[in-house]
Amino acid sequence: MARAGLTADRLTQAAAELADEVGFENVTVSALARHFGVKDASLYSHIRNAHDLRVRLAVLALAELADRVSDALAGRSGKDALVAFATAYRTYAREHPGRYAATQMALDPDTAATSAAGKHAEMTRAILRGYDLWEPDQTDAVRLLHSTFHGFVSLERAGAFHSHPRGVEASWTRALDALDSLLRSWP
Amino acid sequence: MARAGLTADRLTQAAAELADEVGFENVTVSALARHFGVKDASLYSHIRNAHDLRVRLAVLALAELADRVSDALAGRSGKDALVAFATAYRTYAREHPGRYAATQMALDPDTAATSAAGKHAEMTRAILRGYDLWEPDQTDAVRLLHSTFHGFVSLERAGAFHSHPRGVEASWTRALDALDSLLRSWP
DNA sequence: AGGCTTACCTAGAGGTCCTAGGCAAATTAT
DNA sequence: ATAATTTGCCTAGGACCTCTAGGTAAGCCT
Numbered sequence: 001m002a003r004a005g006l007t008a009d010r011l012t013q014a015a016a017e018l019a020d021e022v023g024f025e026n027v028t029v030s031a032l033a034r035h036f037g038v039k040d041a042s043l044y045s046h047i048r049n050a051h052d053l054r055v056r057l058a059v060l061a062l063a064e065l066a067d068r069v070s071d072a073l074a075g076r077s078g079k080d081a082l083v084a085f086a087t088a089y090r091t092y093a094r095e096h097p098g099r100y101a102a103t104q105m106a107l108d109p110d111t112a113a114t115s116a117a118g119k120h121a122e123m124t125r126a127i128l129r130g131y132d133l134w135e136p137d138q139t140d141a142v143r144l145l146h147s148t149f150h151g152f153v154s155l156e157r158a159g160a161f162h163s164h165p166r167g168v169e170a171s172w173t174r175a176l177d178a179l180d181s182l183l184r185s186w187p
Numbered sequence: 188m189a190r191a192g193l194t195a196d197r198l199t200q201a202a203a204e205l206a207d208e209v210g211f212e213n214v215t216v217s218a219l220a221r222h223f224g225v226k227d228a229s230l231y232s233h234i235r236n237a238h239d240l241r242v243r244l245a246v247l248a249l250a251e252l253a254d255r256v257s258d259a260l261a262g263r264s265g266k267d268a269l270v271a272f273a274t275a276y277r278t279y280a281r282e283h284p285g286r287y288a289a290t291q292m293a294l295d296p297d298t299a300a301t302s303a304a305g306k307h308a309e310m311t312r313a314i315l316r317g318y319d320l321w322e323p324d325q326t327d328a329v330r331l332l333h334s335t336f337h338g339f340v341s342l343e344r345a346g347a348f349h350s351h352p353r354g355v356e357a358s359w360t361r362a363l364d365a366l367d368s369l370l371r372s373w374p
Numbered sequence: 375a376g377g378c379t380t381a382c383c384t385a386g387a388g389g390t391c392c393t394a395g396g397c398a399a400a401t402t403a404t
Numbered sequence: 405a406t407a408a409t410t411t412g413c414c415t416a417g418g419a420c421c422t423c424t425a426g427g428t429a430a431g432c433c434t
Contacts, residue, residue, distance in 0.1 A: 028390065028391090039414065050391065104345060144358075151338025159294075163308065168330075171326065175330065216422065233381090
């Protein structure tokens with residue numbers, strides 16, 4: 001009997017693709033086993049349980065997103081950096097809805113610390129170097145930016161903006177303008 | 188055999204309590220049936236399926252949240268209204284995590300239109316009457332406010348702010364200050 | 375009291391999660 | 405090259421959840 005050559009990493013990768021196809025909440029051990037033409041039970045030598053699989057997926061997505069944002073930020077500063085960050089963030093969420101949903105998972109403190117979650121905060125902080133902000137305003141601003149990006153992207157996905165004809169794209173651009181102006185004259 | 192006296196509304200109400208106790212994703216038809224001392228199959232004369240149950244829960248939560256916010260807004264305007272809205276929103280999310288998670292469910296357009304989702308947008312718009320904003324800036328601002336509130340609350344719940352010692356409460360207050368200042372001088 | 379509606383039941387099929395224990399393929403040691 | 409060990413995938417099966425079909429009895433209406 002030939003082996004499928006499964007590893008935790010290959011499973012996580014496949015789970016990520018599956019998530020983008022069928023949604024994060026439908027990423028199931030069974031579905032993943034089916035994808036590899038293998039029995040459910042076989043996966044349990046590579047992952048601890050279904051939750052563990054989803055956590056691995058979340059960690060993968062956080063790392064991918066951090067990479068994207070990091071690339072986008074390279075060589076930019078000020079509003080340029082702000083827009084690049086936000087756009088990379090939103091683009092990732094739209095291209096990889098399942099992966100993005102995974103990044104919203106509540107991770108236990110240990111996992112969160114090991115993951116790229118810290119890098120996100122650090123990169124957001126990097127944007128603020130183009131503005132005249134210092135602690136603790138910096139942390140407050142980081143949290144505000146993160147909240148707004150995440151909130152916008154997640155409401156957009158949930159269809160919360162469809163009820164009004166005003167283009168979502170235009171609102172997004174204006175939101176970034178507003179944030180830039182806010183950071184330049186932080187109250 | 189005495190009857191339990193189930194109705195769709197009583198089920199939805201119980202589901203809401205269950206959601207706050209065990210989390211929205213653990214609201215299951217079986218658990219609900221257990222709660223009423225009744226067999227799973229019995230619930231299917233009142234609800235169509237598990238998804239239908241969750242949608243009813245989402246609609247209930249949206250209505251409750253709208254009521255809370257509406258009460259909080261009464262007689263207030265300007266920054267007062269902004270803070271009252273945001274605080275009511277955040278308080279509801281913290282007191283009723285399961286119900287709040289339900290409000291994040293993607294609803295199909297018909298359900299969304301019938302639900303209190305529209306009232307939320309309308310109330311956010313009411314806040315802006317205290318500021319000097321007109322269409323289409325108003326819609327952009329509504330979307331920005333909604334994004335920020337939702338993003339903040341949802342990241343707070345996910346534990347995204349625990350990595351830094353700066354108090355979440357302080358960041359929240361500053362975020363509201365910042366939004367107020369932003370609305371007063373919308374770029 | 376008889377008839378109708380409906381609340382709840384039993385039975386059962388199909389799906390997901392996960393454990394225990396087994397065999398055979400791949401790897402390492404001799 | 406063969407033996408010993410590890411490990412990848414298997415079968416079997418239990419527990420829980422979802423949902424359908426069809427039946428019985430409780431409560432309402434005449």
